[in-house]
Structures are given as structure tokens and as C-alpha cells.
Amino acid sequence: MNSKLENLWEEVRELSLGTTPQIDRLHTPPTPLQFLRHYLSQNKPFILSASAATTLQWPATTLWTSTSYLLNTLSSSTVSLHLTPTGQADSLTPHPSNPDSLCFASAHVQSTSFSDAIDAIKASRKNDSSKGFVAYAQQQNDCFREEYGALARDCDSHIPWATEAIGGLPEAVNLWIGNDLSETSFHKDHYENLYAVVTGEKHFLLLPPTDVHRMYIREYPAAQYTYSEESEEFELKLENPERYVPWCSVNPYPLPKDKEKEISKFPFYYNGPKPFEVTLKAGEILYLPSMWFHHVRQTPDNRGLTIAVNYWYDMQFDIKYAYFNFLQSLSFCKPRLNDGDSFINENLSNGDKNHKEE
Ligand SMILES: O=C(O)CCC(=O)C(=O)O
Numbered sequence: 427m428n429s430k431l432e433n434l435w436e437e438v439r440e441l442s443l444g445t446t447p448q449i450d451r452l453h454t455p456p457t458p459l460q461f462l463r464h465y466l467s468q469n470k471p472f473i474l475s476a477s478a479a480t481t482l483q484w485p486a487t488t489l490w491t492s493t494s495y496l497l498n499t500l501s502s503s504t505v506s507l508h509l510t511p512t513g514q515a516d517s518l519t520p521h522p523s524n525p526d527s528l529c530f531a532s533a534h535v536q537s538t539s540f541s542d543a544i545d546a547i548k549a550s551r552k553n554d555s556s557k558g559f560v561a562y563a564q565q566q567n568d569c570f571r572e573e574y575g576a577l578a579r580d581c582d583s584h585i586p587w588a589t590e591a592i593g594g595l596p597e598a599v600n601l602w603i604g605n606d607l608s609e610t611s612f613h614k615d616h617y618e619n620l621y622a623v624v625t626g627e628k629h630f631l632l633l634p635p636t637d638v639h640r641m642y643i644r645e646y647p648a649a650q651y652t653y654s655e656e657s658e659e660f661e662l663k664l665e666n667p668e669r670y671v672p673w674c675s676v677n678p679y680p681l682p683k684d685k686e687k688e689i690s691k692f693p694f695y696y697n698g699p700k701p702f703e704v705t706l707k708a709g710e711i712l713y714l715p716s717m718w719f720h721h722v723r724q725t726p727d728n729r730g731l732t733i734a735v736n737y738w739y740d741m742q743f744d745i746k747y748a749y750f751n752f753l754q755s756l757s758f759c760k761p762r763l764n765d766g767d768s769f770i771n772e773n774l775s776n777g778d779k780n781h782k783e784e
Contacts, residue, residue, distance in 0.1 A: 447699070447702070457587060503576055513609050610721065632702040
């Protein structure tokens with residue numbers, strides 16, 4: 427059975443992504459028809475380069491390099507800041523009462539003034555040990571049009587060629603402000619995603635939906651961090667009532683000391699084709715098609731910040747979606763039990779259309 431899976435991974439790369447698979451780099455924006463024909467309908471990513479002709483013409487690309495501009499414009503805004511002990515929000519972490527197994531931990535979310543948020547993000551960088559947390563402004567929930575509405579005029583409200591091809595405006599527009607420790611673990615979304623970096627760089631690992639078995643999606647108990655300013659400590663508590671979240675088990679960074687053990691736990695991931703690696707620079711846009719698995723890290727600008735805006739457009743729940751669910755429902759490998767990971771459910775059904783999915 428495994429060789430059939432390998433054929434699938436290979437065939438998708440050959441037929442859809444090219445014989446030397448790499449992500450296309452465009453130097454001029456596609457027309458709506460080109461986007462529809464060559465990318466959207468093929469569920470195929472591309473980067474719109476920041477070459478002289480195409481770099482984003484948004485005022486944001488210059489205005490947002492000035493922290494005092496951001497502080498003045500958002501002086502009366504309250505924003506949601508996500509705090510975690512390590513910078514890995516929405517990710518797997520040792521279970522609070524059974525550290526030999528894992529749970530799915532969500533960040534502590536704090537409402538704060540924009541200026542306090544920026545101070546916290548800057549002060550929780552890798553080389554600043556004064557904070558016991560890492561702060562990441564990444565509320566998602568359409569936060570750019572809500573919490574950061576005062577900045578709206580600095581960016582396009584939508585991506586015109588995508589809006590025309592998709593036939594509707596974005597469902598959500600989000601702002602992401604992180605530092606060198608902010609990291610988003612492997613997952614997929616049920617959205618067509620146009621992701622634009624404004625300052626700093628973002629580093630994506632990408633795998634197509636047909637590589638689903640390489641992610642070892644398992645159900646993990648949901649838990650929530652709470653951070654106490656008084657004790658400056660986190661508490662991680664399981665949600666009550668209990669809830670399970672299907673999430674990707676593979677986390678490529680940092681590769682654990684026992685590399686062989688990690689590879690033997692996730693052989694499809696480590697022995698299969700390498701994920702596509704994309705570095706997105708300021709002024710560039712990535713088209714990240716719906717249901718592609720992505721892992722995201724960042725390199726900040728000289729202030730210590732990476733700022734990005736992304737546009738989530740509704741995906742079509744069509745025949746591709748049905749095939750994907752069918753593929754995901756098939757089991758190809760037995761998880762190793764009793765090795766410290768909560769591989770509890772081999773067959774996942776995934777009918778739910780929440781925005782953030784494993
Ligand atoms: O920038 C990030 O940290 C994550 C982005 C992401 O997951 C998304 O746009 O769906």
C-alpha cells in the first residue's frame with residue numbers, strides 16, 4: 427500500500443507542480459483568468475515576486491517601517507495579543523498531567539493597548555531573556571478590519587485578480603505581528619489564502635493536500651494556557667468539557683536530539699519528498715491554496731518585527747474537497763503506541779469546516 431501512496435505524491439508533483447517541483451515565481455500579477463486557470467483550479471501555489479514592477483504598491487510597505495507611525499495611528503486601539511512560553515501558538519506540547527503524552531495547547535489571549543503589544547513583542551525576542559513569554563499578535567478572526575481598522579487605508583482591501591477569479595471578496599483579512607520566536611505549526615485551512623509580507627520575512631514549509639498521511643494527523647486533547655502577570659508564569663489546563671483537536675503530529679523544528687527515533691515515528695514525512703520551502707520577503711505575496719499543509723517561521727526586520735497581512739477567501743467545497751476527505755479517511759500506517767505520543771485515532775473523519783484545521 428505504501429508504494430501506492432508514494433506514487434500519488436510523485437504523480438501530483440509531476441502532473442501539477444512540474445518535474446523539478448518548485449513553487450512558481452511570477453514577476454507580474456496574473457490576470458484573473460490566468461489565476462483561475464493555472465493556479466486556483468489546479469490548487470497550485472505561486473509567489474508574486476517583489477521585483478521592481480510588481481512589489482506591493484501599498485502605503486503600508488513604507489509607512490509600517492516606522493514604529494511611531496504605527497503607534498500614532500493605533501493610539502486608541504485595543505488588540506488581542508497571544509502569549510505562549512515558547513512562541514509556538516496552537517501547537518502540541520506535553521500534556522499537563524501526563525508529560526509523556528501530548529495535548530493541543532492554545533495561547534493565552536490578552537486584550538491590550540497596541541503600544542503595550544508592540545513592547546511585549548519586541549521584548550520577548552530570542553535574545554531578550556527578561557520575559558517569560560513570547561508575544562505574537564495573530565488574532566485571525568478578521569482582525570485587520572476589526573482591531574486594526576485604523577490601518578485599513580494603508581493596504582488594498584482585497585486582491586483584485588483573486589476577488590474576480592474567486593467571485594467574491596475575502597471572508598477575513600488578518601494582520602500578523604511577530605518576532606523571531608513566533609512560529610505556527612503544521613496545519614491546513616479551508617480557505618484560499620493570499621499572504622502578503624509587509625516587513626521582515628516569512629519562511630513557509632508547504633506540502634500538498636495529497637501528502638496528508640505524511641502529517642500523521644491524530645486527535646489531541648485541547649488545552650489552554652493562562653498567564654499570570656503577578657507570578658509571571660503560565661498554567662496549562664485541559665479544556666472542560668473535554669474536547670479533541672485533530673492536529674499534525676510532525677514538527678520539524680527543532681529536530682530532536684534523537685533524530686533516528688523521530689524519523690522512525692514519522693517515516694512518511696522524513697523519507698518522502700522534501701516539503702517546498704518558501705521565503706517570502708517584504709513586498710511579496712504567496713498564493714497558498716486551500717488545504718495545503720503549512721508551517722510558518724519568521725525573520726524580523728531591524729526593529730525585531732515581522733508584519734504580514736493575509737486574505738482568506740472562501741474555498742469551493744467541491745469534488746477536490748470530497749476526494750481529499752476520502753483520502754484522509756484511509757489508514758496506511760499503524761501508529762506506534764506507548765512511545766509517548768497520543769496517537770489515539772487512526773481514522774479521522776473531517777467534515778468540519780472551521781477556519782483553522784490540522
Ligand atoms: O504567519 C503565520 O504565523 C501563520 C499563517 C497561517 O497559518 C495562515 O495564513 O493560514
